[in-house]
Amino acid sequence: MEQDLPTWDDAEAAEAFNDHRRLLTSVAYRVLGRWSDAEDVVQDAWLRWSAADYASVEDPKAFLVTVTTRLAIDQLRKAQTRKESYVGPWLPEPVLTRDGADSAPDAADRVVLDDTVSLAMLLVMETLSPLERAVFVLREAFDYSFAEIAAMLDRTEAAVRQLLVRARAHVHDKRPRYPLDDVKRHGIAERFLAACVGGDVAPLLELLSPEVTVISDGGGVVTAATRPVVGLDHVARFLMGIATKYAKYIEDGVNIRIEISPAGVNGDPAIIAFADDKVLYVYSLDLAEDGRIRTVFAMANPEKLSGVRELEGDAG
Template sequence: MTTDAETAVFEEHRPVLMGVAYRMLGRVADAEDVVQEAWLRWSAADRAGVREPPAYLVRITTRLAIDRLRQVKARGEAYVGPWLPEPYATDFGDTVPDTEERAVLADSVSLAVLVVLESLSPLERAVFVLREAFGYPYAEIATMLDRGEPAVRQLAGRARRHVDERRPRYDVDPAQRRDLTERFLAAAAEGDLAGLMDLLAPDVRLVGDSGGKAQAPLRILESADNVGRFLVAVGGKSVPDMSFRFLELNGGPAVLVLSGGMPDSVFQVDVSAGRISSVYVLRNPDKLRSLASA
């Protein structure tokens, strides 16, 4: 039987466990399932022998997430069109006061990084998340994963090189990103192609995720001309009872488009050298359910 104190310990660390699970899986529902399973393991464990509850809970969560990720990869699920992670609300508030730490956490959960993490092996992904996002020492990660420290260091180096080679470079100035997001939304909504062209980098990319369940490009669009014209065409189509809401998703500002008060799509941009370098459009209704109460 779990005491109130032991329940409180788990709840205290739930945000970290959810953060680990989501970065491992890129899916909110799967991450919630993993954290719930970790709670069941915690409830059934002989907690008298647990000297460091935080490390114990992270170890359980990480191993459960690895198992879930291996199951997904083994199924080889086909996905219609480009894939993006399920949007994840990230409001660090006062819990992460250090600016540099906030930037690291925000980057580790960004759409661009999570897309790259999909190409890592489950073990590489676990080591990268624990080391780069949460700063765990190699020795502690080795214990969590039941691996030798030299092997963990090799996994970390391989994962870091892979991510560094493939993730886009962008600016992390929150104020500039918010400003460009607002101007982008206004230009797209008004069908202002000239205004959009002023905001978009020449080599901008638009990644749309619909899973084949809504209208979105089934391939990545490239160049300011192609992206701008697509956005003007989309902006000209009416959405019933449309409204907008700004919120923080995956470490940065995003626009939630609502139809009749329900999520219709999410837009988010990355910024480089003062212009929009990437546009992400999420329209898969399965990935928007968690935002219904946002």
């Protein structure tokens, strides 16, 4: 017996799309590592959906995820070319995920939170080919079957399995883990901020992993370190220098506000600095399993801060 397919009007079709928007954005963001590009891809998926023959679509969710994934792969290939001329280190765009505070943005409005959305993992996934990355995301983050992924990417199941094996081989040993709860994360972020602002290097060194690294992304738009800063002493001096810079801003009459979010940026504890209520910097702290900070991801490029700008103007 043939299945009756939906006969929707435009309003019902829009509602069906919005029901899956969060999922589509989550898929696109993981494949791309770029929030603004993910939003563009989801908008393009909407255009494809609004022009579709609904009567021929058996599974709207599968249709939309397929369209979004293919658009994201195409966009990623274009972005890889653009990245070749990028000034300084390139980082994924940070995005709000969740926070312990009741008033914080809800994860349901952003991306589904798991370890594939951390900045560390997104950076590792940059080493994958677009197809490997899409397969890895669909399988690891969203648990699609090999048959479903094969249909989405127009590949055989055997090819999909091979792509996943290669992707896992790249990321397995580098996959971040999150052994700490939000209370402990918040405590580490508070101690980190206090140490930087206090000007005493000793407590800061206690928080840092021996192989700690700071990676700054200014994109040539604003001043930022053009190479990673590596090692305890170099990182400590670098962070103290940033704190001094903020003190100078305050002396010059700039309204500096700093917020701590235990797991609000890509699932990691983060420090968000505002200047006159505009996001100036996002410092995301990648923690080792012993709770020490192994990487500080410092995002300063204003063109890559759209995923955190909804905090602008909030009370401190």
